[in-house]
Amino acid sequence: MKFVAITAVAWLVAVPLFAQGRGAGPTPSTPPQAAKMAAPVDLTGYWVSVITEDWRWRMVMPPKGDYQSVPITADAKRVADAWDPVRDESIGEQCRAYGAAGIMRLPTRLRVSWLDDNTLKVETDAGMQTRLLHFGSWKRDGRPTWQGDSIATWELPRRPGGADNAAEEAQPKFGSLKVVTTNMRPGYLRKNGVPYSAKTELTEYWDLYRGRNGEQWLVVSTAVEDTAYLQVPWLTSPNFRKEPDGSKWDPTPCAARR
């Protein structure tokens, strides 16, 4: 009897470990909860880039041939050395630095909103781009674009005090947004033509942090993987600060030369 009791207690503690994903989650007969309703954090609103890192490569146009901090391949160097912004503009390719693998490091504001219950819309005023982050069973639509196809999921933490999943709570308070983006048009990691290829896979973790004085910070931990132009995944983490409103929202079209 004692054995049975101890075993039961032990497995009550341990078994939820194996309930990955959304924990107990919905029963098979229950439709999955919409991403908007399941959101552990509220990412909507206006965010502004805080450019305290890589300033010379983000805030102003870096010189041609400056690939500092990027683990590029020799092929990437050849492409970067041939960078010609005038040509880019003349052939309508002035948005190459504004694709999904580059846009988040540009000085910009983000306007984040729900397009529908399973699509988070991220607009940038720099380059006037729109990223659509699709939850659920969305299927890619074929043609490569600057912003590619983004599949999003909520990553929820285990609950303190037990090997359990926070999804079992009525509304989890913490969690990350994971976004995997593929099917992008070839573009630039930096405005001076450091390239990424059509093979690129972009993985992002969007984490919302609350400051001691009520500020909200957004950090997007980012891994850019590109077997053509990067020796190893390029890891960065652009930072954003929440703004109270859109009064500083300033849409500006793509520019290749400045």
Added chain:
Amino acid sequence: MGSDAVRGAKVMPMKTSVLTLVTALCFSAPALAQIDLAGHWAVRQHEDWAARGPGPEVVDYLGLPITDEARERALAYSTSALSIPERQCLYYPPHYNALGPFGLEIWADIDPNSGRVVAWNIGGFIDKAINTIWMDDRPHPGPNALRTFSGFATGRWEGNTLVAYMTHYKEGFLRRNGVPTSDQTTMTMYITRHGDMLTMLEVIEDPVYLTEPFLVSRNWQLDPTANMTRVSAPCVPEAELPELKGEGTVPHYLPGKNPFVGEMTKLYGLPVEAVLGGAETMYPEYRKKMLEPYQPPKSCTRYCCGWGGAPGRTAPNLECITGGTGRVNER
């Protein structure tokens, strides 16, 4: 036999149940740690490589929300001051966990009775003290308590993020070209693990030298072969420069006499008012302000290499121009 059989019948379930319990608790160990941060984390200098590796330009305060007092103090600073024996063994402050070029070893201190994590520690590696993050709700010391190189930090879990609040550390550098932080500085660290990637956000606040919080975030990757050391090697000060052996000599620049103020304008075409920093330089509006005065150099002539890791880790045939001191990984 009979009694043995009976004893055996009683013992076996107990052994089994203990084994089951131990197994179950082993699997459920993250309950105590929320998510395991322990291990050796190799740095990925994919942001700010030059500032973290070779070092920042002498007068480069771009993107720093500094006060006028901080700027004046930074302009008076000469890196040669580190050559005087009294300063050779000064550690970097705790915010160099992210600002520096270091990998991290992170480990937990476990209460042997309860098995609970009492503290998380971030190793010192080079020229930095171990930072201990207490997880047992102990209070921070009073406002006049001793400042140390390691500071005092308490932590809590917010989901899978370890949030640590650090106070009571000595004054140091926000950027190692002399931009200061005071002993009133506090720092909130947000340490988040996603698989084998670790991200640390530091929010640094200083009522003396910053007009608003300074943010920096960095990435590391789990690497059991990284072999980070927990403690810095012992430092033995030595008067290396004959001119600094005399008492009372502290290299410095008098107000208005720093000869490097215009260096970034010469090297990179950046206006001096940008180079001298301030909160305004952190935000996108400043980019628009820079469009007119900024003229980018026609080509890169200094530290152009892709990823400034060890030679051999840059792209083949990729030059890393060090600006007058030679070339690394030459063609």
